[in-house]
Amino acid sequence: MSMTPPIPNLRGALDLSSLVNKPAAAAPLAPGERPNDGAAPGASVPVPALILDGTDANFTAILDLSAQVPVIVELSSPGQPALAEATALLERLVLERAGRIVFVRVDAEANPQLVQAFTATSIPTVAAVVSGRPLQLFSGAIPEKELRDVFDQILTVAEQNGVTGIALPADGGVAPELDADGKPVPPPMPPLPPLHQEAYDAVERGDYTSAITAYISALKQNPNDDMARAGLAQVSLLDRLQGKTIATVRGAASADPTNLDAQLDVVDLDISGGHIEDAFDRLLTLFPSLDPEGKNVVRARMLELFDVVGLDDPRVGKARSRLTNLLF
Incomplete structure (x- = not known):
């Protein structure tokens, strides 16, 4: 069996009925209203932002939102620098899809009910929710190319279930630009530091040696670059396991x-x-x-x-x- 992470299983649903049936203890996602079920294909769905913080108290509203826009959920620990790159990658890929997916960050330590509901035994644990139905994805971090494939699969599952709304963020966002096929055009992303980008590109093509060299160079420039240090450790592990x-x-x-x-x-x-x-x-x-x-x-x-x-x-x-x- 290869060390390459397998394509995530999108058929393993969890039981979140206790959350679905529990009254929300927090304000709904949008001021004064909750998402309406059954958004028309491509319809705008008002949300506070494309990246949200999920809690035990407000997750019922997020389940409601998943009836209109697919939701990616990450249970992690925001205080851990080594996990920040994985979260940043998820956020970047969500924003690239310009409202077709909403990302929900969950602080695992502060929200034990969600940890139990998603049966998260390690962090980060990543899942999706489509029409209130949770879909197990993966634990840990996976390469960007495979993560893009996962996102494509989630969008396919969402479309098959009629979940095709476009999230319209209230935090200064505007209606996404559509291409000739009617699909949202990804917004331009702020560039990564050059050496970090060099490392990301190398990892994506499976060249871990070059990624390691880039991270080492970044640390020589800034010995306090925690992201580079964590990235170097992670890529070194992948390099040792390669083959x-x-x-x-x-x-x-x-x-x-x-x-x-x-x-x-x-x-x-x-x-x-x-x-x-x-x-x-x-x-x-x-x-x-x-x-x-x-x-x-x-x-x-x-x-x-x-x-x-x-x-x-x-x-x-x-x-x-x-x-x-x-x-x-």
Whole structure:
């Protein structure tokens, strides 16, 4: 099996009936009104913005909105710099679609009911909601090209369900320009810093080596560039896994539990799949049996993986404390 993330399964619906049937405890999405069901194809749907913050209290209104415009939901942690790039990419792709999709950010720590409803076991977890029906997408981060494919699939599912409204933001937005086929023309996006753009472009074409070089150059220019540091850690993980298969990685680690390189591969695999605690526990359990050189390798790798997961993630805090105790 290839390490490349699979095409997301769009058929796995979650049960959000408790949210659908619960009265909203917050104001509706638009002042003085809620979205009307059954928007005509291409009809304008007033919304406060194309990027919204979802909560346990206001999600009923968002479910209502999904009857007119498909909604992408990300359960993440806004305080973690390592997750910011994934959120920024989702936002950028939503804005490119000029109202055909609305993006809802959910602070997972502050909204446990939504975390439970979406069965989110790791962050970020991304789902879609179409006509009130949640669709499981993926956990973690996936390359931009595959994310674009996911968005295209969501729009296809939405069209099949008659959800074809165009969100019209009240935050200074205007009716989207349409092309000759009647589809919204994506608005121009502010450019990324040159080296960040170079890294994004390299990742999209699968050239992780060039992406790593670009992020290293960005850090040389600005050692405090947290986005570049997190990007470098994430791309380095993808580079290490490139060309390897799940069966081979797990088989090698199982065959030789003392082989550090094999265990590091499994850790990368687990991190990429959102199994954060399993990954950290594997290295920390192995740590006491290693020689000084091996311990230095594990320490360096864990610091890098902390950037991948996010320094504010409680799982990172626990692993860091455990590592410190082992070191001293």
